[in-house]
Amino acid sequence: MATVAAEASDRSVSIGRIFSRGFGTIGSNPVATLGIALLFGALPWMLIIYAIASWGIQAFASLGPTATIAIGLFTLAVFVMLSMITQGALVRATVAYSQGRKASFAESAMAGLVVVLPLVLLALLSALGFLLGLVLLVVPGVILYVMWSVAAPSIVEERLGPIEALRRSHYLTRGARWKIFALMLVLVVVYWLFTTLTQTLSIMLFAPGAGEMDAMAGPGVDAMSNLFVGVLMVSIVSGTITSAVWGVIMSSLYVELRDWKDGPQTEKLADIFA
Numbered sequence: 001m002a003t004v005a006a007e008a009s010d011r012s013v014s015i016g017r018i019f020s021r022g023f024g025t026i027g028s029n030p031v032a033t034l035g036i037a038l039l040f041g042a043l044p045w046m047l048i049i050y051a052i053a054s055w056g057i058q059a060f061a062s063l064g065p066t067a068t069i070a071i072g073l074f075t076l077a078v079f080v081m082l083s084m085i086t087q088g089a090l091v092r093a094t095v096a097y098s099q100g101r102k103a104s105f106a107e108s109a110m111a112g113l114v115v116v117l118p119l120v121l122l123a124l125l126s127a128l129g130f131l132l133g134l135v136l137l138v139v140p141g142v143i144l145y146v147m148w149s150v151a152a153p154s155i156v157e158e159r160l161g162p163i164e165a166l167r168r169s170h171y172l173t174r175g176a177r178w179k180i181f182a183l184m185l186v187l188v189v190v191y192w193l194f195t196t197l198t199q200t201l202s203i204m205l206f207a208p209g210a211g212e213m214d215a216m217a218g219p220g221v222d223a224m225s226n227l228f229v230g231v232l233m234v235s236i237v238s239g240t241i242t243s244a245v246w247g248v249i250m251s252s253l254y255v256e257l258r259d260w261k262d263g264p265q266t267e268k269l270a271d272i273f274a
Contacts, residue, residue, distance in 0.1 A: 013176040013180075032102075033093050036090060037241075038240040041083065042239030084122075087152050088115055088156045089109050091112075091157060098252075147177065150250070151165040152250075154169055172261055180253065191242055198234055198235070198238040201234070206231060
């Protein structure tokens, strides 16, 4: 074990290795990674948006404030739960890739489903902490987000409770938080650029031209409906990609930090059985 500890202390956290492991996970296992991001991430959320748009804001308002708030809270709860399942499933796929194997869609999905309750509780605790930090002065909220960035993977792979996972993340991120902040900044910028580009392209592809709108005059509503459906379909594709990329990169960050602090798992096993 001393050999592993010595080798781990010589390592440093590499953003390049984090990206390489993350994209390698998607490239080697697209069915599980993209399929999970689509099924539990992008598709349900876009269906909710489509339902709201189809029914109309006025229809929701006519239900009264109590029913509207209840529907909103229920939708938020479903969204959080599905997001946590997606994250948990992508953790398993990424960790499996780092171990030199391929996790199936079923194995990955089950990894997220079996710990969905702890993950949801973690999301609630983290959200309260972030909000408190943002209310105090934005910066504390950012610090907490960085500090707790690998709590969810800790729950999935180490079967910790929410509080223990926050402590574990605090330990794993210590000494590498500026690099983690830089990693997240890159992800946010790339996400913004990618979504802006896809939305612009979808409007250019599906928006009716001025002459077409003049010819339609009355049926212009149908043209706008087609535009909405087209943008929604593109959003499902882009949402799947961004959800998968974010999930595997954050999971890869966990693997990187765990290997940095505890030593690579393969080396630990080799040392034990040597």
